[in-house]
Amino acid sequence: MKTDSTMQLPQLLVDNISIGYAGRPVVEGISFHLKEGEIACLLGPSGCGKTSVLRAIAGFEPLMQGNIVLHGKTVSSAEFFLPPEKRHIGMVFQDFALFPHLTVAKNIGFGLQKLPRKQQQQRVDELLELVELTGAQNQYPHQLSGGQQQRVALARAMAPRPDILLLDEPFSSMDSDLREQLAREVRHLLRRDGVTAIMVTHDQHEAFAMADQIGVLGQGKLLQWGNGYDLYHRPSSRFVADFIGQGVLIPGEIIADNKISTELGIVSGKMTSDASTGQQVNLLLRPDDIIHDDNSPLKAEIVGRAFRGAVYLYTLKLQSGQQILCLVQSHHQHEVGEYLGIRLEADHLAVFSDAT
Amino acid sequence: MSFINQLRPYPAFIFVLAVVLSMPVAVVLAHVFVPSGDIWQHLSSTVLPDYIRNSLLLMLGVAVGTLLIGVTAAWLTTMCQFPGRSVFEWALLLPMAMPAYIIAYTYTGMLDFAGPLQTSLREWFGWQYGDYWFPQIRSLNGAVAMLTLVLYPYVYLLSRAAFLNQSICVLDVSRTLGNGPWKTFWKVALPLARPAIIAGLSLALMETLADYGTVQFFGVSTFTTGIFRTWFGMGSAAAAAQLAAGLMVFVFALILIERYSRRKARYHHTSRRHQDLRRFQLTGSRAFLAFLFCLFILGLGFLLPALQLLSWTIHVADTVIDADFLRLLVNSLSLAAFAAVLALILALVMAYAQRLYPGKLVSGAVRVAGMGYAVPGAVIAVGVMIPFAWIDNTIDDLARSQFNYSTGLLLSGTLVAVTFAYLTRFLAVSLQTVDSGLTRITHSMDEAGRSFGFRPLQILRQIHIPMLSASLMTALLLVFVDVLKELPATLILRPFNFNTLAVKAYELASDERLAEAAPAALAIVIAGIIPVILLSKTITRSRKLKLAIDEN
Numbered sequence: 001m002k003t004d005s006t007m008q009l010p011q012l013l014v015d016n017i018s019i020g021y022a023g024r025p026v027v028e029g030i031s032f033h034l035k036e037g038e039i040a041c042l043l044g045p046s047g048c049g050k051t052s053v054l055r056a057i058a059g060f061e062p063l064m065q066g067n068i069v070l071h072g073k074t075v076s077s078a079e080f081f082l083p084p085e086k087r088h089i090g091m092v093f094q095d096f097a098l099f100p101h102l103t104v105a106k107n108i109g110f111g112l113q114k115l116p117r118k119q120q121q122q123r124v125d126e127l128l129e130l131v132e133l134t135g136a137q138n139q140y141p142h143q144l145s146g147g148q149q150q151r152v153a154l155a156r157a158m159a160p161r162p163d164i165l166l167l168d169e170p171f172s173s174m175d176s177d178l179r180e181q182l183a184r185e186v187r188h189l190l191r192r193d194g195v196t197a198i199m200v201t202h203d204q205h206e207a208f209a210m211a212d213q214i215g216v217l218g219q220g221k222l223l224q225w226g227n228g229y230d231l232y233h234r235p236s237s238r239f240v241a242d243f244i245g246q247g248v249l250i251p252g253e254i255i256a257d258n259k260i261s262t263e264l265g266i267v268s269g270k271m272t273s274d275a276s277t278g279q280q281v282n283l284l285l286r287p288d289d290i291i292h293d294d295n296s297p298l299k300a301e302i303v304g305r306a307f308r309g310a311v312y313l314y315t316l317k318l319q320s321g322q323q324i325l326c327l328v329q330s331h332h333q334h335e336v337g338e339y340l341g342i343r344l345e346a347d348h349l350a351v352f353s354d355a356t
Numbered sequence: 357m358s359f360i361n362q363l364r365p366y367p368a369f370i371f372v373l374a375v376v377l378s379m380p381v382a383v384v385l386a387h388v389f390v391p392s393g394d395i396w397q398h399l400s401s402t403v404l405p406d407y408i409r410n411s412l413l414l415m416l417g418v419a420v421g422t423l424l425i426g427v428t429a430a431w432l433t434t435m436c437q438f439p440g441r442s443v444f445e446w447a448l449l450l451p452m453a454m455p456a457y458i459i460a461y462t463y464t465g466m467l468d469f470a471g472p473l474q475t476s477l478r479e480w481f482g483w484q485y486g487d488y489w490f491p492q493i494r495s496l497n498g499a500v501a502m503l504t505l506v507l508y509p510y511v512y513l514l515s516r517a518a519f520l521n522q523s524i525c526v527l528d529v530s531r532t533l534g535n536g537p538w539k540t541f542w543k544v545a546l547p548l549a550r551p552a553i554i555a556g557l558s559l560a561l562m563e564t565l566a567d568y569g570t571v572q573f574f575g576v577s578t579f580t581t582g583i584f585r586t587w588f589g590m591g592s593a594a595a596a597a598q599l600a601a602g603l604m605v606f607v608f609a610l611i612l613i614e615r616y617s618r619r620k621a622r623y624h625h626t627s628r629r630h631q632d633l634r635r636f637q638l639t640g641s642r643a644f645l646a647f648l649f650c651l652f653i654l655g656l657g658f659l660l661p662a663l664q665l666l667s668w669t670i671h672v673a674d675t676v677i678d679a680d681f682l683r684l685l686v687n688s689l690s691l692a693a694f695a696a697v698l699a700l701i702l703a704l705v706m707a708y709a710q711r712l713y714p715g716k717l718v719s720g721a722v723r724v725a726g727m728g729y730a731v732p733g734a735v736i737a738v739g740v741m742i743p744f745a746w747i748d749n750t751i752d753d754l755a756r757s758q759f760n761y762s763t764g765l766l767l768s769g770t771l772v773a774v775t776f777a778y779l780t781r782f783l784a785v786s787l788q789t790v791d792s793g794l795t796r797i798t799h800s801m802d803e804a805g806r807s808f809g810f811r812p813l814q815i816l817r818q819i820h821i822p823m824l825s826a827s828l829m830t831a832l833l834l835v836f837v838d839v840l841k842e843l844p845a846t847l848i849l850r851p852f853n854f855n856t857l858a859v860k861a862y863e864l865a866s867d868e869r870l871a872e873a874a875p876a877a878l879a880i881v882i883a884g885i886i887p888v889i890l891l892s893k894t895i896t897r898s899r900k901l902k903l904a905i906d907e908n
Contacts, residue, residue: 111533
């Protein structure tokens with residue numbers, strides 16, 4: 001993961017860091033890097049340590065081991081610790097943490113106090129325009145809606161042009177149907193200013209909408225680093241396969257390179273990990289890998305269905321009792337108990353041996 | 357429609373209660389328009405400017421003192437880590453157990469010419485009387501020091517709560533925007549806590565205005581001592597009531613400030629999600645200084661005077677603790693218990709009225725009934741005395757003219773008058789406690805009970821009483837202790853020869869029999885520790901709760 005493909009020095013280098021409380025590590029051996037202007041996301045269930053990584057970059061958590069290098073300067077190591085106010089970072093918090101006693105403009109200008117007054121005003125105006133809050137500059141945070149408060153928090157963090165922007169679950173207090181849209185808007189804003197940013201979230205849709213690169217964390221370890229497509233179609237571990245998207249694992253045997261024999265017949269596709277012929281494996285089947293086909297000789301009993309608008313998500317039972325998921329366009333109506341003709345169409349074969 | 361709704365017997369009863377309980381304040385305020393002739397002229401040309409000046413200076417001094425001590429102590433114990441911090445966190449509330457008049461006479465005993473400090477100084481250095489200068493404790497400055505030492509916990513408590521409630525994120529944001537810890541305190545933490553600090557300060561200042569024992573003992577003329585002097589010395593009820601009304605102007609100003617600050621504090625609320633507090637670890641000399649500061653405050657405000665009282669008590673135990681003292685104890689405790697139970701019953705009646713008849717009228721009536729908390733005891737005493745005397749006289753006149761029989765004093769100078777004064781003053785305390793307990797029982801809990809087929813009485817027994825019992829107990833204890841400590845109202849209204857611990861301690865101290873006053877004073881202080889324990893329990897409970905939330 002440390003292969004530097006570009007000539008350019010990374011804006012942020014996180015090198016083999018471990019973080020712990022009272023000697024008990026909560027995060028172990030995490031490494032990744034970000035190029036200037038790149039937007040990344042740390043994704044994982046609650047308690048996986050993602051927020052600790054973010055706070056370590058911000059300078060609120062000391063390291064037990066490893067280095068954090070920001071803009072070419074080591075800011076944290078096991079021996080050295082630069083306090084947060086000297087790191088030149090920006091941070092957006094889960095609850096926005098706006099200063100309730102200051103107006104919108106004063107909130108945004110809070111980090112600019114070292115600049116001459118005129119430049120402060122100029123930068124505040126610029127940001128008010130960027131986050132479309134011109135006209136609200138003299139209002140107090142409690143007079144704003146949740147979405148507006150969030151934009152103020154973002155503008156405040158961006159105002160001093162930090163080397164990196166850190167976002168800690170910035171959408172978690174929003175309505176769930178707003179989150180993706182907001183994530184896209186924020187991405188657009190960051191892109192326009194060329195801001196390097198890391199977001200932490202447990203919501204994969206937010207992560208997909210926002211980030212170029214996504215790191216999946218589980219139990220304090222970085223399990224996979226890649227874009228949304230890779231995480232979905234080429235998960236490197238069972239944990240990632242489970243955590244991202246829906247799907248089931250069905251048992252099978254590798255009979256040749258890129259060929260697996262399963263209860264659904266022989267599947268061929270590009271295998272995402274090395275496994276030798278003859279090995280017993282579990283194959284990940286996403287609901288979109290199973291195609292509804294009335295002409296297929298392969299039938300499975302419908303044991304459940306969930307209406308998803310454009311599609312139905314069917315739960316099907318195979319002869320062995322193994323259950324699989326299948327997406328079918330919703331104008332095909334089938335009742336529970338009926339048999340559905342299906343066929344398997346997977347490009348990528350994500351297989352896991354029992355051990356992984 | 358809603359008005360007719362509220363005219364049913366129960367809410368109507370609440371209105372009557374509100375009218376009766378607000379009578380003392382109303383009487384005092386109404387006396388602004390009653391001519392009192394020459395006495396008022398005389399007062400305003402001679403002593404009134406003094407009263408105003410002294411009251412203002414007293415408030416100014418106490419404000420500066422309680423702010424410095426209270427805010428510093430709150431910041432140290434919530435945001436910093438140093439040896440002894442977790443003990444100081446609750447122990448710094450202990451001075452609340454010490455009524456100001458008691459600490460005042462204790463320090464007088466310790467610091468006076470014949471006290472242990474000056475005596476040892478003379479012995480060590482061989483000084484004689486007049487050889488050296490020693491600060492005069494019985495002065496305005498002394499009163500400021502005494503009041504500050506026992507009133508800073510109000511500021512401490514409220515600013516501490518404000519610091520705890522500040523989302524740590526807000527402080528973190530300031531750090532990420534380039535401010536160090538010190539600058540963050542001045543630019544973010546302090547401005548955010550300002551409404552809470554001001555609310556705490558107004559409470560401390562209300563107590564300052566209500567104080568009678570300390571200023572009287574130190575010979576500082578303020579409104580409260582003036583009320584006494586006018587009442588007893590000049591025998592003018594009307595002029596005393598007018599002085600009381602003057603005092604109320606200050607009190608009302610403080611109430612307004614407090615209300616306004618609390619409203620503002622709501623907006624200054626930042627977040628319900630808290631990061632675990634990561635306290636600044638103080639080391640070396642800084643940790644030592646923090647420790648010393650807290651110990652110093654605690655020592656001066658509680659440990660030292662309490663030890664002095666204890667040593668006096670041990671010294672005089674043989675002669676003072678006798679059957680008379682026991683009767684005094686029984687008198688005080690039973691009166692306080694009686695008033696506390698009565699206040700609790702009234703509070704329950706009012707709180708349930710508010711719950712059953714939601715609406716502006718009932719809640720307005722309840723608020724009027726509970727407004728006495730800010731009114732100084734001396735003012736309430738005057739406001740109770742005047743109408744009660746009028747009722748007594750009217751009945752007496754009537755009986756004499758009709759039956760040729762004198763009824764004498766039926767209400768004034770009886771325990772009825774004393775108890776009534778306690779109720780008007782302390783009902784708010786139990787009302788607040790009961791009310792906060794009752795709001796935790798949501799209406800949907802009642803509805804859930806009803807859906808299981810419970811009748812209202814069953815709901816009361818199986819849901820309300822178990823959930824309320826802790827609040828009810830707290831309400832009882834708080835009023836009990838407040839009554840026990842109350843001095844000026846008891847002093848004016850008590851029946852002839854009826855003494856309480858507070859009155860006895862005050863009388864003996866006034867006669868310079870300081871050591872003999874100690875047992876009664878110590879009993880009050882020990883009782884005063886009860887609410888401190890209750891408070892510190894809520895402190896640890898809220899912290900445990902917060903930890904539990906953080907674990908999830």
